[in-house]
Amino acid sequence: MRVPSSVAIAIAAWIGVHVDPAAAQSFNDRWSIIPKANAAEPNAEIKPVPQTRPSMRGEAASPPASSTDSARAEDRSGARSLKRSFTGKASYYSYSSGKTASGSSFNRNLLTAAHRSLAFGTRVRVTDVATRKSVTVTITDRGPRARGRVLDLSLAAARSLGITDRGVVHVHADVF
Numbered sequence: 001m002r003v004p005s006s007v008a009i010a011i012a013a014w015i016g017v018h019v020d021p022a023a024a025q026s027f028n029d030r031w032s033i034i035p036k037a038n039a040a041e042p043n044a045e046i047k048p049v050p051q052t053r054p055s056m057r058g059e060a061a062s063p064p065a066s067s068t069d070s071a072r073a074e075d076r077s078g079a080r081s082l083k084r085s086f087t088g089k090a091s092y093y094s095y096s097s098g099k100t101a102s103g104s105s106f107n108r109n110l111l112t113a114a115h116r117s118l119a120f121g122t123r124v125r126v127t128d129v130a131t132r133k134s135v136t137v138t139i140t141d142r143g144p145r146a147r148g149r150v151l152d153l154s155l156a157a158a159r160s161l162g163i164t165d166r167g168v169v170h171v172h173a174d175v176f
Contacts, residue, residue: 111138126157
């Protein structure tokens with residue numbers, strides 16, 4: 001049975017006009033468990049509230065701190081939050097091509113690394129504890145998948161540290 005060409009054109013035009021609105025959404029927009037909020041941005045600025053130290057049980061009431069004491073305390077807490085470090089085992093990985101978790105193409109000749117939770121683009125100075133050689137890498141991927149390891153370095157970073165012959169080494173890493 002043949003359908004007349006005018007009917008086929010009419011059906012195609014009807015389908016083009018009545019497009020399913022769900023087809024215009026991406027998969028994540030359509031199936032996300034988090035609803036999209038259409039709320040306007042608040043007009044008022046949020047100002048930080050100064051924090052006070054809670055009193056401990058049994059602690060005697062101390063006299064009010066001077067301005068220099070509070071400045072020193074702020075300096076200590078600020079320095080602690082800016083500089084983070086960790087130690088553990090690191091290995092290296094070197095596949096020829098592919099995508100990293102950040103979406104960029106993997107290049108084994110760049111000084112990059114994989115970490116489980118540090119933000120992409122974070123710079124980390126990695127120091128081999130045995131030889132004291134260090135290299136600065138950028139986090140571009142997630143990993144390592146092996147238990148007990150804290151970093152996976154690219155081949156270029158592993159060559160800079162001189163660990164390609166040893167495979168897994170103990171490192172100290174400073175985040176900045």
